Amino acid sequence: MTPAHAVERESELSPAPATPVVLIVDDDVSVRESLEAMIHFTGLRAETYACAHDFLQRPCVRVPSCLVLDVMLPDLSGLDLQNLIAAQRTDTPIIFITGYGNVPMTVRAMKAGAVEFLTKPFDDQVLLDAIRHAIERSRVALSEEAGMQSIRDRYASLSRREREVMALVVSGLLNKQVGAELGISEMTVKVHRRHVMRKMDARSLAELVNVAGRLHPGRAPA
Incomplete structure (x- = not known):
């Protein structure tokens, strides 16, 4: 061409x-x-x-x-x-x-x-x-509204467990602490966390925290 x-x-x-x-x-x-x-x-x-x-x-x-x-x-x-x-x-x-x-x-x-x-x-x-x-x-x-809709769509693609992991991760808990909180292994937490980062298009924890704050100002997503 x-x-x-x-x-x-x-x-x-x-x-x-x-x-x-x-x-x-x-x-x-x-x-x-x-x-x-x-x-x-x-x-x-x-x-x-x-x-x-x-x-x-x-x-x-x-x-x-x-x-x-x-x-x-x-x-x-x-x-x-x-x-x-x-x-x-x-x-x-x-x-x-x-x-x-x-x-x-x-x-x-x-x-x-x-x-x-x-x-x-x-x-x-x-x-x-x-x-x-x-x-x-x-x-x-x-x-700005188009950007927010994109974030909401990505969040909607998370499974229930991935949302739970995301909420605990952005609250500051380590993988081991997240696992203890949810009753799952640290390895499983890492897998869910990778899925969350990919689906939310976040390249770092700081970006994920920022996205969570835009989704739910004043509190972590649940």
């Missing part, structure tokens, strides 16, 4: 990175259309919704994204929507826009994790900068 064909083949096998999407929820059609056009001009995708209910019907899609959200909506306020989706859409940072902002409203939104709170009319560049920042935060969150 020639180098050119190899590159061509690799591009066929490697999926193209997903285009980030900006989700816009505003009951003013002129605002939606204006923001959509501006966002498309930057090379990003935009999806628009007239109310919170319409937005909530959208399934979660794991691509870098952010939500440009009006505070005043006809069915559910932007602040209430923020609270509603806080746990389910942590990888979709929120940028609030409003024509009726005040200090308590801004403080509430920012304390709940909003990236920015802009009062209409706002400068387009300020919004675009906020969108870029939010998209990057989303990208990082998705990458």
